Each structure stands twice: as structure tokens, then as C-alpha cells.
Amino acid sequence: MTTLLLAISGLGLLLSLPAGFSGSKAWLAGVLVAMTAGLVAAVVVLQTGEVWDWRGTLTVGGEAVHLRLDAVSALFLALLSLVGGAGAVYGREYWTEEKHPRTARWGRVWWSALLLCLGLVLLTANGLHFLIAWELFTICAYFLITLDRRRPEVRAAGWLYLAASHVAMLCLVAFFTCLAVRTGSWELADMRDHAELAPLFWLALAGFGVKTGLFPLHIWLPSAHANAPSHVSAMLSGVILKIGVYGLIRFSGWLPMPPGAGWMVALIGVVSAVLGVAFALGQHDLKRLLAYHSVENIGIILIGLGFALVAAQQGNAPWGRLALAGALLHVWNHGLFKSLLFFGAGSVLHATGTREMSRLGGLWRAMPWTASLFTLGAVAISGLPPLNGFISEWLVYLGLFDSTNAHGPSAWAAIPAIILLGVTGAMALACFVKVCGVVFLGAPRSAAAEQAHESGPAMRGAMMTLGVACAAIGLAPMLFWPMVAQAVSAWNPAWAGTEVPAGLAALGAFHLALATFALVAAATLWRRIRQRGVTRAVTWDCGYVLPTPRMQYTAGSFAGIITEWFSWILRPERHEHRPDGVFPFRADFTERTPETVLESVVEPAGSAVMRMARVFRRLQHGRAQAYLLYLLIGLAAMAVLVLIGANK
Amino acid sequence: MIAGGGALIFRLVLWLMLAPLLPGIINKVKAWVAGRRGPPVLQLYYDLARLWQKSVVMSALASPGFIIGPAVAWVALTGAALLLPLGPAGALFSFRGDFLLMIYLLALSRFGTAWAALETGSAFEGMGAAREVSYAVLTEAAVITAILSLSVHSGSTSLATMLAPSVGAGVVLLAAGLFIVLLAENCRVPFDDPNTHLELTMVHEAMVLDHSGPPLAVILHGASMKLLFFALLLTEAVLPVGNLAPMPAAGILVAGVLAVTVGVGLVESLLARLAFRRVPLLLTTAFILCLFALLLAWKGGAA
Known part of the structure; x- marks a missing residue:
């Protein structure tokens, strides 16, 4: 089946x-x-x-x-x-x-x-x-x-x-x-x-993680x-x-x-x-x-x-x-x-x-x-x-x-x-x-x-x-x-066993x-309001004359209190021009939450590796004479090692 | 089954009818401290009856969620209230892990009211909702720690047995922590001032600015049930009400709720509202009080 x-x-x-x-x-x-x-x-x-x-x-x-x-x-x-x-x-x-x-x-x-x-x-x-x-x-x-x-x-x-x-x-x-290798088969x-396989779990944790x-x-x-x-x-x-x-x-x-x-x-x-x-x-x-x-x-x-x-x-x-x-x-x-x-x-x-x-x-x-x-x-x-x-x-x-x-x-x-x-x-x-x-x-x-x-x-x-x-x-x-x-x-x-957890x-x-009950309550309230009549009006704005959609609360301000508590790890980047003077010309504010782990850990680590690689790349430049010199130095080093070993 | 239904209706009516009394008592206490006569104790009942009769003015932007949100919030609070055992009478619905459902029902009611607040696109209401859900992060930590300390102390995972014995050594800490949580969750001074009408500085009042008529009545009634709920929870967490005979237990419950209510009134009369950046500090204090109560319960349980 x-x-x-x-x-x-x-x-x-x-x-x-x-x-x-x-x-x-x-x-x-x-x-x-x-x-x-x-x-x-x-x-x-x-x-x-x-x-x-x-x-x-x-x-x-x-x-x-x-x-x-x-x-x-x-x-x-x-x-x-x-x-x-x-x-x-x-x-x-x-x-x-x-x-x-x-x-x-x-x-x-x-x-x-x-x-x-x-x-x-x-x-x-x-x-x-x-x-x-x-x-x-x-x-x-x-x-x-x-x-x-x-x-x-x-x-x-x-x-x-x-x-x-x-x-x-x-x-x-x-x-x-x-x-x-340990078990002798891919099965x-x-x-x-x-029991000797236990440490392998850490590799699995990293890989699957x-x-x-x-x-x-x-x-x-x-x-x-x-x-x-x-x-x-x-x-x-x-x-x-x-x-x-x-x-x-x-x-x-x-x-x-x-x-x-x-x-x-x-x-x-x-x-x-x-x-x-x-x-x-x-x-x-x-x-x-x-x-x-x-x-x-x-x-x-x-x-x-x-x-x-x-x-x-x-x-x-x-x-x-x-x-x-x-x-x-x-x-x-x-x-x-x-x-x-x-x-x-x-x-x-x-x-x-x-x-x-x-x-x-x-x-x-x-x-x-x-x-x-x-x-x-x-x-x-x-x-x-x-x-x-x-x-x-x-x-x-x-x-x-x-x-x-x-x-x-x-x-x-x-x-x-x-x-x-x-x-x-x-x-x-x-x-x-x-x-x-x-x-x-x-x-x-x-x-x-x-x-x-x-x-x-x-x-x-x-x-x-x-x-x-x-x-x-x-x-x-x-x-x-x-x-x-x-x-x-x-x-x-x-x-x-299939016994169900109590509760x-x-x-x-x-x-x-x-x-x-939530459905019933919502329906009841809805009917009540229908009975009593609904007037549609503009949102209460303290008597402001020109309300615009941009005056609504934004996602950033809504989350602001909590993100402030976590600013030690979020590290928000802020750019602001405050309004100043009697007739402020312009003001702006932008905020961005960076990918902290990527931008301050992985990318610096990656560029450090690249810098090191660049140093080593100087060794490889395509000049055959220099490569011969490397060979010579290598051979000499090995010879020295062998000599030291022989003298012991 | 019929007896169960009768008990359900009786308890429901008790909750629904008694809850609006509490804000009236608080206002009486405040008036008494200030040397005024103050509004009648039953003022909220009159207000609710009047609001229920009124027609509704709704923002042109609001969706049906503006109505559904308060209804869901009210149902969630009622559900949480019915889960709370009343001394030796126990709870109507008691099962393993019911305390988690209770905490999350409070969260559901928060979702409903905050949702309804965002319906109108008003910055005031957005601000109120943002404060409500942000401070709730800290109160949630305090509440769950308090519940955990009760669970550790009684070794149980159901409210009825959890609330029955007294907490022992940590009782004062737990009472203080839960009292602060009560003040914060119900938007009382020093977190919020239910009397002011300056929208910028408030939490709960700012959220319900655009509500009117029956939905506002539902919100206000829900808020009063929440107050009664926390007052009862505090009383039962601190005093061993569950192990008493019915009559003294009922007496103690009423006295406890009255004491908490009067306490709220006194705090409101004697303290000023905190600056907003201090609020998290006080809430963290509440959490730490509950945490120490938990550690004491832990020591007691291990010994």
C-alpha cells in the first residue's frame, strides 16, 4: 500500500x-x-x-x-x-x-x-x-x-x-x-x-545547524x-x-x-x-x-x-x-x-x-x-x-x-x-x-x-x-x-505508547x-452596533487641519521601545538631521538594523582571510627563476632537516 | 451536566456583575483621600449602560476588526476569569497546564485591543498600543516567574492545586511583584493615569481614543474584569484560601480583593506617574521580586 x-x-x-x-x-x-x-x-x-x-x-x-x-x-x-x-x-x-x-x-x-x-x-x-x-x-x-x-x-x-x-x-x-568508516557501511x-560515535554529533549539529x-x-x-x-x-x-x-x-x-x-x-x-x-x-x-x-x-x-x-x-x-x-x-x-x-x-x-x-x-x-x-x-x-x-x-x-x-x-x-x-x-x-x-x-x-x-x-x-x-x-x-x-x-x-498527556x-x-464564543460575541456586538447606527468620521487627530497618511505610527516607532532594549546586539544605524532654527528647512531620520552577525563577524573574518591570501599570492607571480629558487630553498631546508636527524 | 451548566452561568454572572464595582471603589478611595465626595461607586455601571445604548462613531479607515478586536479581547478575558479557581469552590475548568492557557488568554486579549487600536491609523493609538505590547514583555516575564514559583512550591501544574497553599517564605516578595504587575497590566498609576486626557502620555486611554458606544463599553467592562482577575489572583497566590471552609474562604477572598482595590486607590492618590523611561525599571523590579520568590520556593521545595 x-x-x-x-x-x-x-x-x-x-x-x-x-x-x-x-x-x-x-x-x-x-x-x-x-x-x-x-x-x-x-x-x-x-x-x-x-x-x-x-x-x-x-x-x-x-x-x-x-x-x-x-x-x-x-x-x-x-x-x-x-x-x-x-x-x-x-x-x-x-x-x-x-x-x-x-x-x-x-x-x-x-x-x-x-x-x-x-x-x-x-x-x-x-x-x-x-x-x-x-x-x-x-x-x-x-x-x-x-x-x-x-x-x-x-x-x-x-x-x-x-x-x-x-x-x-x-x-x-x-x-x-x-x-x-566507523561502522563499516553507509547504511x-x-x-x-x-558509544564511540558520540562526538560525531557536534559535526551533525554544525552541518544541520x-x-x-x-x-x-x-x-x-x-x-x-x-x-x-x-x-x-x-x-x-x-x-x-x-x-x-x-x-x-x-x-x-x-x-x-x-x-x-x-x-x-x-x-x-x-x-x-x-x-x-x-x-x-x-x-x-x-x-x-x-x-x-x-x-x-x-x-x-x-x-x-x-x-x-x-x-x-x-x-x-x-x-x-x-x-x-x-x-x-x-x-x-x-x-x-x-x-x-x-x-x-x-x-x-x-x-x-x-x-x-x-x-x-x-x-x-x-x-x-x-x-x-x-x-x-x-x-x-x-x-x-x-x-x-x-x-x-x-x-x-x-x-x-x-x-x-x-x-x-x-x-x-x-x-x-x-x-x-x-x-x-x-x-x-x-x-x-x-x-x-x-x-x-x-x-x-x-x-x-x-x-x-x-x-x-x-x-x-x-x-x-x-x-x-x-x-x-x-x-x-x-x-x-x-x-x-x-x-x-x-x-x-x-x-x-499513545497515551494522551493529561489536559x-x-x-x-x-x-x-x-x-x-468569540464568534458569537463578535456577531452580537456587530448586530448591536448595526441596531444603534454607525457614523463614519475622520480619525480623531486633536483638531489638526491636514492629517496625512504619513503621520501614522510607523513600524520602526512601534517596535522602538523593545529594539532599544536590544540595541546592544541589534546595533541599529541611525542617520538624522534634526530640525533647527525658527523655520527649519529640512529634517530627516533613517534607521536600519544591520545583519549584525554577517556584517560584524563573518564579513570581517572573510576579509581577513582574503588579506592573508593576498600576502601569499605575492609568492605566485609566474617567474620561473623565482620558482626554481623556491625549489632550491625547499630542498636545502629538507637537507638540513635530514642532516639534523642523522646527527642525532 | 445541568448542575455544571448552572454553576457556569452562576459564576459567569458573578464575574460580569461584580467586576465594574472595583473601579468605583478605587475612585471612592481616591476621592476620600483628596477630601472630595467623588462619583458614586456604581458609576461604571451607569457608564456601561449608557454606552451600550449609544450609537457608534467609527473612523473612516476602520475595518470590521475594530469591532471584532474588542469582542475577542472580552471573550479571552472572560475565559481567563473562568479558569481562575475561587478558593475551595475550585475552578470550573481545571486541567493540567491550565495556567498557561490563562496567561496566553491574557495575551490574546492584548492582541485584540492592540489590533483595534491600530485600526484607525492614529499616531496616538499606535503609541498606546506600542507601549502596551512592549511593557507586556516585562510583565509576561514577571507573571510567568510568579506562576513558576507557585508551581515549584506546590509541585503541581494546575491552577486549582497551585493556588491552594500559601507560598511560604516568599509570600511578601510574590505579593509585591504581583501587585506591581497588577498596576502595570491594568494601566494604573504609576504606569498610566486613567484620569488624564493628554493622549501623548498614556497607554490604555490612548488605545481606546477612537472607540465609542457599545465597543467602548465592552472594552471598559473587559478592563474591569481584568482588574478583578488580577486582584483575585494576587489574593489567592498569597493566602491559603483553597484549604479553608467555604464561608471563611469567601470572606477572605472578598476582603483580599477589597484590600487590593483600596491599595490601588491609595497608590493612585499618593504617587505620581513615572516617567516613561523609568517604567521598564519598575517592571524589572517586579520580575526580580518574583524571581526571588521563585528561588525561595525552590529552596523550600528542595529542603
């Missing part, structure tokens, strides 16, 4: 490759069939917990093809299928032949290729094939990011992505070859009885997410970052862990969560802001994973199960609402041609669907009830509280993690109130925002699918729990009641 579904899925994607080159209808059909089949296969495995294992006779690189789908990879496959399908529907309308005659077909082909390679990464049970598929999907993603490569900032973003990905690739090649399976966008390895992430076409951004943030998480979860489950691994992962998680959202608050570019929120959410996932690792090392304490379940569910949740938000941002970009929040505003009137669906995503990502973000954060929190109440050594990490998770939540809320308010509410700040239009049915449909999924997980968590529980037990058999059912029921 699963074999058939996965075969359909693979075949559909393979057929959609040439179909995408010629036209878009057959391509979409192929991708959708493939994604539906993939989703069903993943759900079947998640429901039953049976591992699908398939060995082929074909060999690639001297290794027989070996595919396997267990609950952990099925969890990620389900996300890939849903976002991949929705992204294809969205992308077909977003990146059309009319608007992008040169690149539309390539966008389709690379999309199919990306989905295929990502699927292979999830399915393969062979280290060599994992590396090959990993490299292939990295390249597919590069071509998708740089679809619009006539713009220089897109090329720069693509280059940064490619460079960072290959640093990660280096670590992963080292990781997999060490693994293969990937549970290796927890090989770059792909995941952990702070401070996130340097490629903001510019790539901002400059890619929006359906690609959704894929990057919703799925590709999660493939990094998949690597971490997969191999932290299969390898023996070095003693400090859990602590380290949790620490990185906390740092990523808090600083991710702080950087997000400082952004003025809508998509860049969303990209930094990915850093934050990956942080939340890693907090869960880190504490699960700590718990596993402390005799499989039961609270680790909650933390891991929270992390795994957050993988789904973040994939869903972040893709939804990127689709929404894409609709805004499509309608107005700008990502600058200071040029948007008042879009709800022209784009009611996009505005409401984006808001749904914003409520979900802020972790507010009754949507899905709260369910996974609730699980992680509960794991941390239980860890504290166990009074073990992990409590000392759990207490700050709980407090900082709360702070992160409040900051995410501040950030998304800002985004929604500045982009969709108030008055349009530019002509482009004034002439915006709603996106077409396909783009809205893709957003709605993801919105429904967000609401479903939030309102009926009990439906999804068994699948998460299967993935948890596949990660650590000691936490096997989850009640939480789901409360969410349902809350949503119902």
Missing part, C-alpha cells in the same frame, strides 16, 4: 519535470497527485507506526538503493507534501508565464526537482545517497531562490545561500564519512550501541528568504529549514549522545528564540521580518529537542516525551503558519510591488482575504489560543515545568528557558501586532498600497488550505496527537468553546 503510494508520488514528480517545461496544467496535476499520494502515505505510516522498508536492486555510487519511511520521516514527509502542494498551486498563479516569460517554466521544473530531492532525503536509509540528495536539493533551492536573477540583490542572496550551504555540506560530508540505522538557521549560523537566511519568490520563501522557511531539523532529530535519535549535547541544543534554542524575535522586531522589510521569525521558531523547536535529549540521558524521564512532542508538533505548526504568512506576504508584494512596510498600510480594504488569512497566521505564530501555535508551545512549556518540578539538575536550565520562552512569546505578539497593523490597517502610505488588488483564487485557495490546517490542529489537537506520539516513539522507544483533551475542548 505504502509502496504503491510512494511509487505514485515519485512517478508523478518525475512526470511533472518535463510537463513543467512545456505547460503548467499537466505539471500542476502531476505535482498535486504526487503530493496527495505522499501525504496519504505519510499519514498511513503515522497512524499505524509501521516502518516501510524497501530495498532495490539498482545501485547508485556502488550502494544499493535502500528506502525507509518511519514515523519520524513521515512527520516531515506530511509537511513537505502539504506545503509542496499548496506552494505549487500558489506559485502557478504567482509566478506566471505572462509576468516572467523567461523563468516561469524553470520555476516549475526546479520546484518538482526540489520536491523529489527533499523526498529522497527523507526516505533514503543510506548515508551516501543522503549526501547526494542533500546536495541536489540544495542546488534546486539555489536555482529557485535566484529565479529572478537579473536583480543584483537576488544574486547576492543566492550566492550567500550557496556558500553557507556548502559550509554545511562540508560538515555533513565529514559526518557521514566518519560514520561510514543508516539505529547506532546507539556504538547552518541549514536550520540557528543563531548565529542564520546569516544566509534573511536575505535568501526576502529575495526569493514568495512561494519559494514559504518552501524555504516551512520545509527546507525543517529538513535541517529533521537531520538533527533523526541523528540525535540514532546516535549515542555526547554528555553535553542536550544542554547545548537547548541553549542554542533559547538564544535563537530570543534573538530571532529581537532581530525580527528591528526589520522594516516584511519578508525579512518573517525570516527572522523562523530563527525564533526553530529556537522553540530546539528547546523542546534539547530538553528531550537531556531527559533521555537522565533515564528517559517522562517530561522529555512532552518536550519532544511539543518540538515535533511545532515542526508542523511552524511549517504551516509560516508558509501561510509568506504566501500572504507574497500576495502583498504581488499587489503592491514592495516589501517595505513603511510604504504599505490600509490593505484590508483591497485585500480582505489576504488580510484575514495573514492575521490568522499571525495569531497562530504568536502562540495564542485557540490556534495551533499554542498547542505545541503548551506541550514544550509543560515539559519544562515538569522538569523543574522534578527538582533534578535540569531544572536550572528549565527555569530560565521557561521565562525566556514567555518573553519570546510576548515579543512575537508585539511584532505581529506591528506587522498586521502597519501593513493591513490604517491608511495607505503610498500610491502602490492605494492601488492594491486582491490575489486570485489559486493563491487564496493555497492560503486557505494552510489556514484551515492551522485552525484544525488548534481546535482538535486530539486528532493529531496519535501521529505525533508515533513519531515520538520512533525517536525513543522508551517513550512509546490536552480539555485544552482542545476549551479552544473549541473559545472560538465559538
Whole structure:
């Protein structure tokens, strides 16, 4: 059954490759069939917990093809299928032949290729094939990011992505070859009885960490997410970052862990969560802001994973199960609402041609669907009830509280993690109130925002699918729990079993009641106002004569209080001309939050390396006489060494 | 089931009817300190009834969210109120991890009001909303630390058992921390002055500048419920109300809420508002007070 579904899925994607080159209808059909089949296969495995294992006779690189789908990879496959399908529907309308005659077909082909390679990464049970598929999907993603490569900032973003990905690739090649050398085969399976493999986890953490966008390895992430076409951004943030998480979860489950691994992962998680959202608050570019929120959410996932690792090392304490379940569910949740938000941002970009929040505003009137669906995503990502973000954060929190109440050594990490998770939540809320308010509410700040239009049915449909999924997980968590529980037990058999954490059912029921009552209350208030009559008037402005849209509160001022608290790391650059004199001629103020890690750590380090290289380059100038001299000096040095050795 | 429904309605009515009393008491205390007669204690009830009858003036820029925001905020606050156990009577909905839902429902109500504030595109309301969500970062840290200290002290993860015993040694610290949080969350002096009409200097009043009629009534009623909510939370966190017989517990709860309310009135009469750049400092103090309460609870639990 699963074999058939996965075969359909693979075949559909393979057929959609040439179909995408010629036209878009057959391509979409192929991708959708493939994604539906993939989703069903993943759900079947998640429901039953049976591992699908398939060995082929074909060999690639001297290794027989070996595919396997267990609950952990099925969890990620389900996300890939849903976002991949929705992204294809969205992308077909977003990146059309009319608007992008040169690149539309390539966008389709690379999309199919990306989905295929990502699927292979999830399915393969062979280290060599994992590396090959990993490299292939990295390249597919590069071509998708740089679809619009006539713009220089897109090329720069693509280059940064490619460079960072290959640093990660280096670590992963080292990781997999060490693994293969130590175990004697490329086969990937549970290796927890090989205690000597433990230190390899650090290599995996670095390699997968770059792909995941952990702070401070996130340097490629903001510019790539901002400059890619929006359906690609959704894929990057919703799925590709999660493939990094998949690597971490997969191999932290299969390898023996070095003693400090859990602590380290949790620490990185906390740092990523808090600083991710702080950087997000400082952004003025809508998509860049969303990209930094990915850093934050990956942080939340890693907090869960880190504490699960700590718990596993402390005799499989039961609270680790909650933390891991929270992390795994957050993988789904973040994939869903972040893709939804990127689709929404894409609709805004499509309608107005700008990502600058200071040029948007008042879009709800022209784009009611996009505005409401984006808001749904914003409520979900802020972790507010009754949507899905709260369910996974609730699980992680509960794991941390239980860890504290166990009074073990992990409590000392759990207490700050709980407090900082709360702070992160409040900051995410501040950030998304800002985004929604500045982009969709108030008055349009530019002509482009004034002439915006709603996106077409396909783009809205893709957003709605993801919105429904967000609401479903939030309102009926009990439906999804068994699948998460299967993935948890596949990660650590000691936490096997499907018993539901106490409180989850009640939480789901409360969410349902809350949503119902909110609807009823809003409708009642609405009717009351209709009865009493509404007068429309200009916004209260203290009697000012000439209110203009530019007098609205901006994104920068809204976030100003919090970004001031974090100015030690954000290092905002300000340029100001204050108004002076009785009749001030001009005054201006600009503020920009730089990519602190990239601009003050990586770039200086890179230029230092280049300077050193320049010094050494003087040695190579093409004069044969000098090269002969080098040879002579080298030989002489060796002779001296030999003589010294002989005299001893 | 029917008994449960009856209890739900009874408790809901109790919350909805009693909440607007608190601002009246605060105003009476302030008037008494200043030697004035002051507005009647029931003034807010009259205001709410009047606002509910009025028609609405809405900004030309406002979307339906201008109405939905306050409604969602009100529902969220009501939900949080129903999660709070009332002494030995317990909570209507009690489950593991309900305290997190309670904290996040407060956050949801903040989202609703801040959203509605941004609807009009007014810089005043933007300013108010920005202050509200920014200071909330610090109050959230303080609240979650306070809850954590209760959880550590009682070894439980559900509000009903968490709030039952007294906190022990950290009780004064926790009370002080939560009182500051109460003042900040309810926009009272020294964080905000509910009396001024100078929009530039305010938080809550600046956010609701453009609201009128029934939506304003919903916002004001929600604010009074939030005040009652925090007063009850403070009382129950500090005093071991949950372990008493029903009658004395009810008496203590009422006395505690009254004491907190009078305390707010006295603070409001005797203190001036803080300069805005000092606000984070005071909130950090609240957080640190709660943190020390947590450490004391931790020591007590380990011993």
C-alpha cells in the first residue's frame, strides 16, 4: 500500500519535470497527485507506526538503493507534501508565464526537482545517497531562490545561500564519512550501541545547524528568504529549514549522545528564540521580518529537542516525551503558519510591488482575504489560543515545568528557558501586532498600497488550505496527537505508547468553546452596533487641519521601545538631521538594523582571510627563476632537516 | 451536566456583575483621600449602560476588526476569569497546564485591543498600543516567574492545586511583584493615569481614543474584569484560601480583593506617574521580586 503510494508520488514528480517545461496544467496535476499520494502515505505510516522498508536492486555510487519511511520521516514527509502542494498551486498563479516569460517554466521544473530531492532525503536509509540528495536539493533551492536573477540583490542572496550551504555540506560530508568508516557501511540505522560515535554529533549539529538557521549560523537566511519568490520563501522557511531539523532529530535519535549535547541544543534554542524575535522586531522589510521569525521558531523547536535529549540521558524521564512532542508538533505548526504568512506576504508584494512596510498600510480594504488569512497566521505564530501555535508551545512549556518540578539538575536550565520562552512569546505578539497593523490597517502610505488588488483564487485557495490546517490542529489537537506520539516513539522507544498527556483533551475542548464564543460575541456586538447606527468620521487627530497618511505610527516607532532594549546586539544605524532654527528647512531620520552577525563577524573574518591570501599570492607571480629558487630553498631546508636527524 | 451548566452561568454572572464595582471603589478611595465626595461607586455601571445604548462613531479607515478586536479581547478575558479557581469552590475548568492557557488568554486579549487600536491609523493609538505590547514583555516575564514559583512550591501544574497553599517564605516578595504587575497590566498609576486626557502620555486611554458606544463599553467592562482577575489572583497566590471552609474562604477572598482595590486607590492618590523611561525599571523590579520568590520556593521545595 505504502509502496504503491510512494511509487505514485515519485512517478508523478518525475512526470511533472518535463510537463513543467512545456505547460503548467499537466505539471500542476502531476505535482498535486504526487503530493496527495505522499501525504496519504505519510499519514498511513503515522497512524499505524509501521516502518516501510524497501530495498532495490539498482545501485547508485556502488550502494544499493535502500528506502525507509518511519514515523519520524513521515512527520516531515506530511509537511513537505502539504506545503509542496499548496506552494505549487500558489506559485502557478504567482509566478506566471505572462509576468516572467523567461523563468516561469524553470520555476516549475526546479520546484518538482526540489520536491523529489527533499523526498529522497527523507526516505533514503543510506548515508551516501543522503549526501547526494542533500546536495541536489540544495542546488534546486539555489536555482529557485535566484529565479529572478537579473536583480543584483537576488544574486547576492543566492550566492550567500550557496556558500553557507556548502559550509554545511562540508560538515555533513565529514559526518557521514566518519560514520561510514566507523561502522563499516553507509547504511543508516539505529547506532546507539556504538558509544564511540558520540562526538560525531557536534559535526551533525554544525552541518544541520547552518541549514536550520540557528543563531548565529542564520546569516544566509534573511536575505535568501526576502529575495526569493514568495512561494519559494514559504518552501524555504516551512520545509527546507525543517529538513535541517529533521537531520538533527533523526541523528540525535540514532546516535549515542555526547554528555553535553542536550544542554547545548537547548541553549542554542533559547538564544535563537530570543534573538530571532529581537532581530525580527528591528526589520522594516516584511519578508525579512518573517525570516527572522523562523530563527525564533526553530529556537522553540530546539528547546523542546534539547530538553528531550537531556531527559533521555537522565533515564528517559517522562517530561522529555512532552518536550519532544511539543518540538515535533511545532515542526508542523511552524511549517504551516509560516508558509501561510509568506504566501500572504507574497500576495502583498504581488499587489503592491514592495516589501517595505513603511510604504504599505490600509490593505484590508483591497485585500480582505489576504488580510484575514495573514492575521490568522499571525495569531497562530504568536502562540495564542485557540490556534495551533499554542498547542505545541503548551506541550514544550509543560515539559519544562515538569522538569523543574522534578527538582533534578535540569531544572536550572528549565527555569530560565521557561521565562525566556514567555518573553519570546510576548515579543512575537508585539511584532505581529506591528506587522498586521502597519501593513493591513490604517491608511495607505503610498500610491502602490492605494492601488492594491486582491490575489486570485489559486493563491487564496493555497492560503486557505494552510489556514484551515492551522485552525484544525488548534481546535482538535486530539486528532493529531496519535501521529505525533508515533513519531515520538520512533525517536525513543522508551517513550512509546499513545497515551494522551493529561489536559490536552480539555485544552482542545476549551479552544473549541473559545472560538465559538468569540464568534458569537463578535456577531452580537456587530448586530448591536448595526441596531444603534454607525457614523463614519475622520480619525480623531486633536483638531489638526491636514492629517496625512504619513503621520501614522510607523513600524520602526512601534517596535522602538523593545529594539532599544536590544540595541546592544541589534546595533541599529541611525542617520538624522534634526530640525533647527525658527523655520527649519529640512529634517530627516533613517534607521536600519544591520545583519549584525554577517556584517560584524563573518564579513570581517572573510576579509581577513582574503588579506592573508593576498600576502601569499605575492609568492605566485609566474617567474620561473623565482620558482626554481623556491625549489632550491625547499630542498636545502629538507637537507638540513635530514642532516639534523642523522646527527642525532 | 445541568448542575455544571448552572454553576457556569452562576459564576459567569458573578464575574460580569461584580467586576465594574472595583473601579468605583478605587475612585471612592481616591476621592476620600483628596477630601472630595467623588462619583458614586456604581458609576461604571451607569457608564456601561449608557454606552451600550449609544450609537457608534467609527473612523473612516476602520475595518470590521475594530469591532471584532474588542469582542475577542472580552471573550479571552472572560475565559481567563473562568479558569481562575475561587478558593475551595475550585475552578470550573481545571486541567493540567491550565495556567498557561490563562496567561496566553491574557495575551490574546492584548492582541485584540492592540489590533483595534491600530485600526484607525492614529499616531496616538499606535503609541498606546506600542507601549502596551512592549511593557507586556516585562510583565509576561514577571507573571510567568510568579506562576513558576507557585508551581515549584506546590509541585503541581494546575491552577486549582497551585493556588491552594500559601507560598511560604516568599509570600511578601510574590505579593509585591504581583501587585506591581497588577498596576502595570491594568494601566494604573504609576504606569498610566486613567484620569488624564493628554493622549501623548498614556497607554490604555490612548488605545481606546477612537472607540465609542457599545465597543467602548465592552472594552471598559473587559478592563474591569481584568482588574478583578488580577486582584483575585494576587489574593489567592498569597493566602491559603483553597484549604479553608467555604464561608471563611469567601470572606477572605472578598476582603483580599477589597484590600487590593483600596491599595490601588491609595497608590493612585499618593504617587505620581513615572516617567516613561523609568517604567521598564519598575517592571524589572517586579520580575526580580518574583524571581526571588521563585528561588525561595525552590529552596523550600528542595529542603
